[in-house]
Structures are given as structure tokens and as C-alpha cells.
Amino acid sequence: MSTDISSQSQNTQPDGRVLLVGCGNMGFAMLKGWIEQGTPANRIDVVEPNDDLRQRAAGTGASVHADVADIIDGEAPAMAIIAVKPQMMARVLAAYKPFAAAGTTFVSVAAGTLLGTIEGALGQGSAVIRCMPNTPAAVGKGMMVCCANEAVTDKARAVCETLLSSSGSVAFVEEERLMDAVTGVSGSGPAYVFHFIEAMAEAGVKSGLPEELSKELAIQTVYGAAAYARSSDEDPGQLRSNVTSPNGTTAAALDVLMGTGRLRELVAEAVEAAAERSRELSRD
Numbered sequence: 001m002s003t004d005i006s007s008q009s010q011n012t013q014p015d016g017r018v019l020l021v022g023c024g025n026m027g028f029a030m031l032k033g034w035i036e037q038g039t040p041a042n043r044i045d046v047v048e049p050n051d052d053l054r055q056r057a058a059g060t061g062a063s064v065h066a067d068v069a070d071i072i073d074g075e076a077p078a079m080a081i082i083a084v085k086p087q088m089m090a091r092v093l094a095a096y097k098p099f100a101a102a103g104t105t106f107v108s109v110a111a112g113t114l115l116g117t118i119e120g121a122l123g124q125g126s127a128v129i130r131c132m133p134n135t136p137a138a139v140g141k142g143m144m145v146c147c148a149n150e151a152v153t154d155k156a157r158a159v160c161e162t163l164l165s166s167s168g169s170v171a172f173v174e175e176e177r178l179m180d181a182v183t184g185v186s187g188s189g190p191a192y193v194f195h196f197i198e199a200m201a202e203a204g205v206k207s208g209l210p211e212e213l214s215k216e217l218a219i220q221t222v223y224g225a226a227a228y229a230r231s232s233d234e235d236p237g238q239l240r241s242n243v244t245s246p247n248g249t250t251a252a253a254l255d256v257l258m259g260t261g262r263l264r265e266l267v268a269e270a271v272e273a274a275a276e277r278s279r280e281l282s283r284d
């Protein structure tokens with residue numbers, strides 16, 4: 001599903017500034033990732049109306065603005081990343097139409113907002129990429145999945161990949177409908193994993209561990225297992241099997257987790273619920 005465009009010989013740095021619109025949970029996670037991974041802060045503008053969040057963004061060195069009016073008469077950015085709530089997209093995008101007309105490529109991270117809806121709000125023929133990131137982007141370990149409309153040039157696609165890859169892994173899908181399932185797995189996924197960490201830590205306490213120690217064991221176990229799965233040639237099923245001695249402690253636990261109607265079914269149900277909510281948002 002990924003498109004490897006990073007090997008193209010053309011320059012994939014943006015020919016201009018990068019604009020981030022909305023610097024809440026997801027916007028700030030991406031901003032932090034870009035800057036920590038080397039994107040120069042002095043090339044980034046942020047529009048964020050909330051005073052505290054704008055100050056937080058300013059702390060990265062980016063130029064911050066309370067309102068689009070502060071920048072709309074200036075140079076159009078090469079790329080504008082829109083990270084506001086899906087319900088606000090139409091109103092917010094309308095204010096950025098001049099940039100779209102001037103050739104800015106827009107990257108929307110809004111769940112469930114279709115490429116056609118975004119293009120409609122910015123003006124027909126506008127270049128739009130839909131992206132589903134996740135918050136581990138804040139530490140350079142995000143998963144960003146993108147889908148571009150026909151107006152996006154190969155150069156803009158490559159520039160988008162370069163920018164986003166400073167926050168983690170990037171993949172492109174050609175079929176937009178896949179973005180709903182992507183949202184259910186990697187977009188919302190960190191919340192499932194954080195919940196699993198909470199559950200492991202609570203279970204440790206119930207089994208007699210001190211709270212802080214139990215939390216540390218839960219976090220380090222998830223972190224270590226993910227890092228191992230990432231670097232290993234063996235698939236996760238084999239890695240699980242390697243932990244599981246016949247009739248041992250892990251087997252006793254997996255008898256509980258892998259029973260009929262247990263974790264696999266529960267996760268499938270949760271992922272499908274998120275994907276269905278993404279489809280619903282696209283119909284709003």
C-alpha cells in the first residue's frame with residue numbers, strides 16, 4: 001500500500017513556508033515531531049486561536065498567529081496542514097481559499113472529511129492530501145497514511161512525504177475508502193494501546209505490585225515488545241509463541257486472552273466501530 005517516492009532525485013524540501021492551522025493535540029504532536037527531527041522552526045507558521053496553546057506552539061520557535069487575518073495577505077505557504085476538528089473544517093477552510101488559488105497544497109488530518117469536501121471548500125482544482133496521523137508523531141514514531149487528489153503534483157506529494165516522515169512512517173493509499181479502516185487501526189490505535197497499558201498497570205497493582213513499579217513494567221513491556229516486533233524478521237505470532245512455554249505462565253494467561261470472544265474479537269469490534277464512525281463523519 002505504500003508508495004516509495006523518497007528515492008526520487010528531485011528536491012523534496014518545500015519551496016516555501018509550512019503552515020499549521022490548529023495546534024491542539026494532533027497539531028502540536030506533529031509540530032513537535034517536525035522540529036525535533038530537524039525541520040527549521042523559522043520556516044513554520046502556526047495559526048491557533050487558543051492563547052495557551054499558541055504560547056505552547058511559540059515555545060518550539062515557530063511563528064505563531066491568533067488568526068488567519070494575520071497572514072492571509074502574505075506569501076502563500078508551500079504546504080498548509082489543517083488540524084482542526086472535522087466539524088470546523090468547512091468554516092476554517094473558507095478563510096484559506098486565497099492560498100489554495102495561489103498553489104498551496106493542503107494536507108488535512110481531519111477524520112472522515114473527504115477529499116472532495118475539502119476541495120469543494122477550497123475551490124475546485126485545489127491540491128489536497130488527506131492524512132491520518134497519530135499522536136506518537138510527537139516523538140518521531142507516528143504512522144501517517146495519506147491519500148492525494150488528482151491536483152497534487154508528484155513534487156508536492158514528495159514534499160509532503162518528506163515533511164511527514166520527520167514525525168514517523170509515511171504510507172500512501174490510492175483508494176480513499178481505505179482511510180476509514182486506517183483511522184480505526186493507526187489513527188485511533190494509540191488510544192487502545194494506552195488503555196492496554198492502563199489495564200496492565202491496574203492488573204499489576206491488583207496482583208500486589210506497587211503502583212509506580214506496575215506502571216513502569218506495563219509501559220516498558222509494551223515499548224519493548226513493539227520495538228522488538230519492529231526490528232525482528234519473525235512475525236508477531238511467532239514472537240508470541242517464543243514467549244510461551246508449554247504449560248507455563250504465558251500459556252495460562254493466553255488461555256484467558258485468546259479464548260472465544262476475547263481480545264481478537266474485541267479489537268476487531270473496536271476497530272470497526274472507529275471505521276464506522278469515520279464513515280459517519282464523512283456523511284455529515
Ligand SMILES: NC(=O)c1ccc[n+]([C@@H]2O[C@H](COP(=O)([O-])OP(=O)(O)OC[C@H]3O[C@@H](n4cnc5c(N)ncnc54)[C@H](O)[C@@H]3O)[C@@H](O)[C@H]2O)c1
Binds near residue numbers: 047
Ligand atoms: N488527536 C488525535 O489523536 C488525532 C489523530 C488523527 C487525526 N486527528 C484529527 O486532528 C484534528 C484535530 O484533533 P485534535 O485531537 O488535535 O483536536 P484539538 O481540539 O486538540 O485541536 C484542534 C485545535 O484547533 C484549534 N482551532 C479552532 N478553530 C481554529 C481556527 N479557526 N484556526 C486555527 N485553529 C483553530 C483549536 O483551538 C484547537 O487547539 C481532528 O480533525 C482529528 O480528527 C486527531
